Amino acid sequence: NTVMKTKLLLLIITSLLISCDILVVEPVYDSRDRVIGSYRVDEDSQTHNDYVPSNVYIRITFGYRTEVIIENFYNADVDVIAEIVGDKIFISRQVAHGYEIEGVGTLYYDEIRFTYRVRDNYYNKPTDFCEATAWLH
Numbered sequence: 001n002t003v004m005k006t007k008l009l010l011l012i013i014t015s016l017l018i019s020c021d022i023l024v025v026e027p028v029y030d031s032r033d034r035v036i037g038s039y040r041v042d043e044d045s046q047t048h049n050d051y052v053p054s055n056v057y058i059r060i061t062f063g064y065r066t067e068v069i070i071e072n073f074y075n076a077d078v079d080v081i082a083e084i085v086g087d088k089i090f091i092s093r094q095v096a097h098g099y100e101i102e103g104v105g106t107l108y109y110d111e112i113r114f115t116y117r118v119r120d121n122y123y124n125k126p127t128d129f130c131e132a133t134a135w136l137h
Helices: 002-019
Strands: 037-045 050-060 067-073 078-085 088-096 099-108 111-120 128-136
Touching (some): 067 088, 088 111
Antiparallel strands (some): 037 050, 050 067, 078 088, 088 099, 099 111
8 A cells, every 4th residue: 555655646746747847048148248338448549649548338239239339439429339249349430420430349358459540520630540458447
């Protein structure tokens, strides 16, 4: 009788386990998450032989899953759209607030090294070729 009760109990437990659905939730990883935040920037203008410290903020766009917005780019209160591909941030040629901008950045842990060019279309100044390093705050 005890053996029968044990077998019946095992059968009931097995039936319950088999009938249960197991839901596995995998975390959704967005490759842009690793660059989102506030950065301190040291910008070096090769054209004007000038050094400018500033701050930028990188945030996610609601566009493509690889796009971000870099706010206060070139320390000119200009927002540019960039694309994250692997360890690179590509800034395709775009015009924002009268500045024509394009360049690329490379990600290194908590810093980004940018190389870019900026042309001021309002004042028709010479193209400014810059290098900048941004450190996550």
